[in-house]
Amino acid sequence: MIIDERNIKMWSTIGARATFGIAALEIAKKIDNLIVCTCDVSTSAGLDRFRKTLPDKYYDLGIAEQNLIGVAAGLASEGYNVITTTFAPFQTLRCCEQIKVNLGYMKQKICMVGIGSGLALGTLGFTHCCVEDVGVLRSIPNLNIVSPADSLETIKALEAAVNSEKSTYLRLTGSSNNPIIYNKDYEFKIGKSVTLVDGNDIIIFCAGAITKNCLTAAEILQKKNISVKVVNMHTIKPIDKNILDESQNFKLIVSVEEHNIYGGLGSAIAEYNSTFTNSPKQLFLGIKDIYGSGGTYDYLKEKHRLDPEKIVEDILKNLD
Amino acid sequence: MSSKEKYKEIFVKSLSIDNAKFHEKLKYNEIPEWDSIGHMTLMSGLEEGFNISLETDDIVDFSSFEKGIEILQKYKVKIDE
Amino acid sequence: MDKSNINKIQNFSKSIRRNIIDMAFSAGASSAHLGGALSIVEIISTLFCHVMKYNDDPQWQDRDRFILSKGHACLAYYAALCEIGYISKDELQTFEKDSSKLLGHPVINREIGIDFSNGSLGMGLSLGIGVALSLKKRKKNNRVFVIIGDGECNEGSVWEAAMAASHFKLNNLFIFIDNNKFQQTGTNDQIMKTSDLRSKWESFGWETIDIDGHNIKELCNYFESMEDSELKPKAIIANTVKGKGFSFSENNNDWHHSILTKKLYDQALEELEVNK
Numbered sequence: 001m002i003i004d005e006r007n008i009k010m011w012s013t014i015g016a017r018a019t020f021g022i023a024a025l026e027i028a029k030k031i032d033n034l035i036v037c038t039c040d041v042s043t044s045a046g047l048d049r050f051r052k053t054l055p056d057k058y059y060d061l062g063i064a065e066q067n068l069i070g071v072a073a074g075l076a077s078e079g080y081n082v083i084t085t086t087f088a089p090f091q092t093l094r095c096c097e098q099i100k101v102n103l104g105y106m107k108q109k110i111c112m113v114g115i116g117s118g119l120a121l122g123t124l125g126f127t128h129c130c131v132e133d134v135g136v137l138r139s140i141p142n143l144n145i146v147s148p149a150d151s152l153e154t155i156k157a158l159e160a161a162v163n164s165e166k167s168t169y170l171r172l173t174g175s176s177n178n179p180i181i182y183n184k185d186y187e188f189k190i191g192k193s194v195t196l197v198d199g200n201d202i203i204i205f206c207a208g209a210i211t212k213n214c215l216t217a218a219e220i221l222q223k224k225n226i227s228v229k230v231v232n233m234h235t236i237k238p239i240d241k242n243i244l245d246e247s248q249n250f251k252l253i254v255s256v257e258e259h260n261i262y263g264g265l266g267s268a269i270a271e272y273n274s275t276f277t278n279s280p281k282q283l284f285l286g287i288k289d290i291y292g293s294g295g296t297y298d299y300l301k302e303k304h305r306l307d308p309e310k311i312v313e314d315i316l317k318n319l320d
Numbered sequence: 321m322s323s324k325e326k327y328k329e330i331f332v333k334s335l336s337i338d339n340a341k342f343h344e345k346l347k348y349n350e351i352p353e354w355d356s357i358g359h360m361t362l363m364s365g366l367e368e369g370f371n372i373s374l375e376t377d378d379i380v381d382f383s384s385f386e387k388g389i390e391i392l393q394k395y396k397v398k399i400d401e
Numbered sequence: 402m403d404k405s406n407i408n409k410i411q412n413f414s415k416s417i418r419r420n421i422i423d424m425a426f427s428a429g430a431s432s433a434h435l436g437g438a439l440s441i442v443e444i445i446s447t448l449f450c451h452v453m454k455y456n457d458d459p460q461w462q463d464r465d466r467f468i469l470s471k472g473h474a475c476l477a478y479y480a481a482l483c484e485i486g487y488i489s490k491d492e493l494q495t496f497e498k499d500s501s502k503l504l505g506h507p508v509i510n511r512e513i514g515i516d517f518s519n520g521s522l523g524m525g526l527s528l529g530i531g532v533a534l535s536l537k538k539r540k541k542n543n544r545v546f547v548i549i550g551d552g553e554c555n556e557g558s559v560w561e562a563a564m565a566a567s568h569f570k571l572n573n574l575f576i577f578i579d580n581n582k583f584q585q586t587g588t589n590d591q592i593m594k595t596s597d598l599r600s601k602w603e604s605f606g607w608e609t610i611d612i613d614g615h616n617i618k619e620l621c622n623y624f625e626s627m628e629d630s631e632l633k634p635k636a637i638i639a640n641t642v643k644g645k646g647f648s649f650s651e652n653n654n655d656w657h658h659s660i661l662t663k664k665l666y667d668q669a670l671e672e673l674e675v676n677k
Contacts, residue, residue, distance in 0.1 A: 010334075013364040018357050048355055059534070062568070064561035067527045071565065074531015077517070078539075097521060098558075102528075106509050106518045176360065 001026050001155060003185040011151035014046070015176035016209070017115045019151040021046020023158050024083060028057050031081055031162065037072045039063050039086040045115050047085070065095040072110050073102035081109075081162060087121075088114030088130035088171065092137055103167040104140040111161040111168050117147075118173035118208060118258030119287075122300040126291040129300075134236055135263020137169050144168040144190055145237040147265075149211035150181040153234060156188035164190060173258050174209025175297055181211055181232065193240040199227035202315060203247045206256040207233050207265050213301065214256050216308035221315065239268050247273065252319055253282040256311065258301075261286040283318045285311060323399050326369060327392070331385065334358070334365035347384040370397045406451060410617045413484060414446040415673065418646045420480030422669045424496040424503075425661040431497045434505065436656035438476035440581040440614070440641040441548055447620040448546055449481045459487050459514035465543050466532050468517055470525020471550035471579060472506040473658070478515075479503050487514035523556025525549065526576060530566050533574040533634075547576045552584025555593045560605065567606025570632035578602070578636065579614065581643035583654045602636040614639030647672055 001007070001023065011019040028034045028050065037059045042051050051058050061068045065086060072082045085091065091114040092099070102108050114133055121128040134145055144166055148154040154172060161168035168190070181196065188194075196211070197218050206214040211232055218228040229250070231243055247253050253273065255266030266284040273279040287304050294300070301307050305314060321329075332342050335353040348354055354362070363379050366372070366388075372395040374382075382388055389399045418439065425433040453465040469478045479496065482488045488503070492513075495501040502510055506520025519525050529547040536543050553559060566574055578598055582588055589595050602609045608631065613619050623637065643657075644650030647669045661669070 009368070010361045010364055014357055014360040018360065022357065043356065046357060049352070049357065052352060056538070059569075061565055062561075064558075064565065066523075066558040067530070067561035067565055070524050070527020070558070070562065071531040071534070074528040074533075075535050076531070077528070078532055078535035080535060098524060098527075101518060101521050101524060 003152065005183065008152055008180060008183060011155070012178050012180045013176065014151070015178045016148065016151050016154045016172040016174050017044065018046035018176070019154050020085070020113055020115070020158060020172060021048070021050060023155040025050045025053060027159060027162055028054050033079060034081045034083070034162065035059065035075055037061055037068055037075075037082060037084045039065055039068050039090065041086050041115070044087070045085045045113070065090045066098050069095045069098035069102055069110070073098075073106065073108040076108040076110055083111045083113060083162065085113035085115060087128060088117035088133050089128065091115075092130065092133040092169065096136060099137070099143070100140050104142050107142050107167075109165065109167050111158070111170060113158070113170045113172060115172050117171045118210070119300040119304070120173060120175045120209075120297050122295050122297055125294040129294075131258070131260045131287045132263065133169070133171060134257075134259050134265065135267070138237055138263060138268065142166060143237070144235065145171065146190060146235050147171040147173060147208040148234055149206075149208060149232050150174070151178050152180075152182045153188065157190075157234065160188060160190050171208065178209060179212035181215070188234075191235045191238045191240060193243045194232040194234065195229065195243075196232050197228065197230040199229040201227040201250065202252045202254060202319070203229045203231060203250040204254045204256060205231050205233045205247075205265060205269055207236055208258055210256055210258050210301070210306055213306060213308045213311060217311035217315070220308060220312045226319070233265055233269075236265050236268050239272060241272060244269060244272050248276055248279055250280055252315065253280050254315055255282065255284055255286070256306065257286040258306065259286050260289055262289055281318065283314060285314060322401055323397065324401055327388070327399050330365045330369045331362065334362040344385050348382070366392070370395065372397065406621065407617050410443075410446050410450045410621070413450040414442050414617070416484050417442050417446060417477060417480040418673055420483055420493055421476045422647075422661060422666055422673075424476055424479065424493050426663070426666040427494050428497045428661075430660060431505075432658055432660045433476060433497070434473040434658045435476065435650055435661065436583065436644040436654065437471060437550065437579065437581065438474040439645045439647070439650060440643045441474050441477050441577070441579050441639075442646065443615045443617055443620060444548065444577050444579070444639055444641075445477050445481045447617055449485055451621060452624050453546065454543065455485070457486065460511050463541065463543060466516060466529070466536075466545045468525045468529050468532075468545070468547045469507060469519050470529075470547050471522065471553050472519030472525075474548070474550075474579070475503075475505070475507045478507060482514045522550065522553045523558040526559055526562035526566070529574055529576070530562055530569065530571060533566070533571040534569060536573055537571070543573065545574045547574070549576055549578050550584070551578055551580045551582065551589055551595060551598065552592070554578065554595050554598065554601075555584075563602065563605040563607065566634040571634045572629055572632045574634040576634070576636050577614070578638045579641055580638050581641045583643045583652075583657065585657055587654065599638050602638070606633060607636040608633040609636040609638060611638045611640065614641035615645055646676070
């Protein structure tokens with residue numbers, strides 16, 4: 001796939017899900033034993049083209065996610081490189097024990113793609129908004145957890161996951177007109193964070209589409225001459241320990257995620273940082289362990305204090 | 321290059337089809353390339369090409385090459401030979 | 402179906418029962434799932450001795466695949482793997498010992514013929530579908546055999562898989578339902594009536610048959626006479642006796658999972674010699 005300005009703009013317009021669909025098709029043309037399994041979400045996962053172009057590499061298991069994981073593991077055990085995808089809560093929480101036994105315990109290698117995670121499906125309510133997937137899956141060994149920041153990173157993360165030895169959960173957030181974080185190609189490695197903006201007073205760790213709001217918040221803070229480092233922690237597990245070592249030198253550590261503040265990126269950071277004698281204070285921004293009312297994506301981000309202005313407000317309140 | 325030629329070129333490039341496949345009676349979903357993903361790419365190509373920002377309703381109504389000409393007029397973009 | 406073959410399978414079954422009580426006895430206080438293993442002895446013997454294709458390489462690509470979805474019956478599985486030489490008699494003695502390869506539920510270990518980790522009920526058939534699909538994709542005519550418990554059919558995931566198998570026309574997929582009428586703490590009827598398993602599987606698009614799960618002749622005839630007209634997966638409802646083979650365990654659900662004492666072990670050895 002040619003990574004140029006035009007495509008980056010196009011991928012941003014169509015959003016992470018549709019980009020995933022195109023990327024899966026391109027990868028499947030190169031990797032002979034690749035198979036995509038889904039649960040009746042071909043259109044929503046941007047897989048219409050895949051289904052029409054490579055029908056014999058595509059299996060729809062119907063709305064049966066436990067069976068999805070078992071069948072995918074059976075295929076993987078026979079040497080196929082399998083991607084599964086459905087909406088995030090059903091891809092993770094519904095079939096959690098199948099994920100534990102097949103991927104965690106048996107180490108059958110599968111790339112699971114959870115679409116529409118976080119708050120993007122707010123108008124559908126919290127049956128569809130998935131804010132617990134990272135927390136739940138983090139406790140299962142032998143499973144990478146990656147949350148790409150934009151459409152380009154979705155492509156790079158998918159390629160890395162498909163070529164990885166270990167199973168990966170790819171958490172897709174954001175909606176169409178997904179803001180552009182990377183306007184040109186860059187090096188992506190599972191487990192290695194990407195510093196987007198440099199600074200030395202505060203360090204913001206974020207993952208997923210919410211990264212854009214963190215960049216905007218950083219700009220506002222820079223104008224108040226507070227120097228902010230923004231780090232895209234696309235891989236929540238295995239977490240990048242080097243950057244966390246570096247974070248010990250900052251006045252304030254801020255974690256930002258479209259996820260419950262319990263169990264997600266913030267918790268992963270705090271777990272590691274708590275091993276230092278006096279690690280800096282950490283501010284956890286995310287869903288405060290509640291299922292609030294529904295609404296549009298922007299409304300919900302604002303309501304859960306994840307829009308740039310509220311992020312700045314909360315940071316300033318915690319900067320002594 | 322007339323505005324019609326430019327309009328055609330955006331179609332061909334956005335849908336990544338070759339000229340032979342293009343005709344002025346082209347409709348949404350008539351060719352595999354003009355599917356839901358192709359449509360979004362076409363809309364973003366038109367917005368960039370004519371420096372406009374299309375309303376959601378117009379994106380949904382944009383059902384053919386001809387219908388597009390009508391819609392673009394709303395944005396003061398005249399498609400003529 | 403000639404006599405010698407039936408004798409061969411009967412002897413195989415006898416050796417398996419012997420291996421089973423040896424392992425159960427060696428497990429001692431850690432106890433063992435005896436009842437559900439003894440009910441599938443003839444099924445497993447017929448499969449390993451007469452029906453399934455395999456050679457001395459447990460990972461031979463062209464082997465037929467076997468999945469014990471009711472993983473707690475692994476005593477019978479390990480016993481069979483020992484009879485065909487994938488596991489040594491000494492290795493059997495490590496059953497449920499510290500860091501043993503042979504735990505109370507099968508743990509994946511393809512070098513010794515254990516293709517999957519089973520034991521969490523309701524997952525084996527889905528794995529079987531994935532394997533069956535891949536065999537079809539690769540145009541191999543191997544078959545996949547899955548043994549499922551009657552109690553296991555309480556799991557919704559079993560029926561998700563049942564629906565999918567017929568949808569994908571997997572006529573290379575065979576399942577045995579070990580219909581021994583009992584489950585963990587009681588009879589099926591007491592715990593969760595799964596009445597008329599046959600019509601359930603038939604209505605899910607499977608070619609089904611009721612069979613006496615301990616009658617080797619009937620089991621062999623099924624595979625001999627079976628002509629594969631329709632592209633349907635096959636469900637064999639095997640009517641069995643939980644704890645089959647020993648007077649103290651037959652139809653006695655205490656033997657779902659319990660300790661084989663020295664006294665009962667000796668009695669079992671005796672009964673083994675007398676019966677066959």
